[in-house]
Amino acid sequence: MSTAPHISAHKLVKRYGDSNAVDGIDLSVAPGEAFGFLGPNGAGKSTTMRMIGCVSRPTGGQLSVLGMDTATQGPAIRARLGVVPQEDTLDTEITLFDNLVIYARYFGIKYKVAKQRATELLEFVRLADRAKMKVEELSGGMKRRLTIARALVNEPDIIMLDEPTTGLDPQARHLVWERLFRLKQRGITIILTTHYMDEAEQLCDRLVIMDGGRIAAQGSPRELIDTHVTREVVELRFEGQHTDELSDLADKLDGIDAQVEALPDRILLYAADGDAAVAEVHGRAIQPSSVLARRATLEDVFLRLTGRSLVE
Numbered sequence: 001m002s003t004a005p006h007i008s009a010h011k012l013v014k015r016y017g018d019s020n021a022v023d024g025i026d027l028s029v030a031p032g033e034a035f036g037f038l039g040p041n042g043a044g045k046s047t048t049m050r051m052i053g054c055v056s057r058p059t060g061g062q063l064s065v066l067g068m069d070t071a072t073q074g075p076a077i078r079a080r081l082g083v084v085p086q087e088d089t090l091d092t093e094i095t096l097f098d099n100l101v102i103y104a105r106y107f108g109i110k111y112k113v114a115k116q117r118a119t120e121l122l123e124f125v126r127l128a129d130r131a132k133m134k135v136e137e138l139s140g141g142m143k144r145r146l147t148i149a150r151a152l153v154n155e156p157d158i159i160m161l162d163e164p165t166t167g168l169d170p171q172a173r174h175l176v177w178e179r180l181f182r183l184k185q186r187g188i189t190i191i192l193t194t195h196y197m198d199e200a201e202q203l204c205d206r207l208v209i210m211d212g213g214r215i216a217a218q219g220s221p222r223e224l225i226d227t228h229v230t231r232e233v234v235e236l237r238f239e240g241q242h243t244d245e246l247s248d249l250a251d252k253l254d255g256i257d258a259q260v261e262a263l264p265d266r267i268l269l270y271a272a273d274g275d276a277a278v279a280e281v282h283g284r285a286i287q288p289s290s291v292l293a294r295r296a297t298l299e300d301v302f303l304r305l306t307g308r309s310l311v312e
């Protein structure tokens with residue numbers, strides 16, 4: 001397999017009116033990689049995806065997909081992409097099977113081949129037993145899986161998913177993740193946007209954290225955590241304390257051997273040695289009502305980088 005990047009962006013910009021939705025980003029996605037865009041609403045994730053999908057033209061910079069320039073080779077690129085949009089765009093009044101066959105026909109795939117692929121793909125997304133049902137009878141999770149099947153009808157080199165599990169219940173999310181793991185094993189390049197840090201941690205080999213159109217950090221989930229926070233985080237809660245009292249308390253912890261972050265409902269300590277940090281807290285005559293040590297997540301990375309929570 002070629003090692004040339006499947007996606008390469010250099011100083012990529014998308015401007016709307018007076019502001020840059022995407023503000024000069026650089027990134028590179030290798031073949032077979034699962035690559036994520038993590039960030040809060042309005043960070044520029046979907047805008048970046050639309051440019052990669054050749055449905056929105058960059059205002060500035062370079063963007064190549066599968067070695068082709070998105071500015072001049074959009075149709076050839078789109079033929080080799082599978083797209084799972086944020087909103088389901090399935091035809092709800094026809095069967096699951098017909099949805100796939102009709103979509104395959106848009107790509108000029110012969111009817112016989114289209115039917116065979118539809119059968120295989122319904123099997124792959126675990127919907128074979130519902131092939132003859134109308135889409136309107138499906139749950140949200142099943143529709144998502146069908147949309148993933150639809151994105152695969154043209155046997156794409158890259159599958160792009162915009163918030164693949166937003167709005168799904170935990171069980172439905174796990175079923176989607178499990179199918180995406182299987183795709184990953186098959187070697188397809190996956191790019192996805194999400195504002196769920198657990199989704200990014202589960203699925204992505206590498207990711208960028210976006211904020212305000214820029215890349216705040218990039219790396220594997222583990223690298224991001226190791227670089228920007230400590231592996232362990234201690235959460236201190238104080239019953240009955242208000243936000244401003246918590247920030248006063250956080251000020252009193254100045255100088256302890258930990259990075260201290262005051263949130264509206266708790267104080268976080270990022271420390272190499274959590275127990276020692278808690279001892280220092282007690283040493284300053286501060287008594288939290290609860291102390292919880294937990295593993296650091298990408299949410300913590302985002303918080304450290306931006307001072308804000310991913311989920312507003």
Ligand SMILES: Nc1ncnc2c1ncn2[C@@H]1O[C@H](COP(=O)(O)OP(=O)(O)OP(=O)(O)O)[C@@H](O)[C@H]1O
Nearest residue numbers: 016020021039040041042043044045046047048195
């Ligand atoms: N067609 C458009 N016209 C004008 N502004 C736009 C357009 N599309 C996006 N924007 C703006 O660009 C910024 C980035 O939006 P984008 O949808 O890329 O963010 P996102 O990270 O995908 O967020 P979300 O999680 O809400 O999808 C936002 O401020 C948004 O309002």
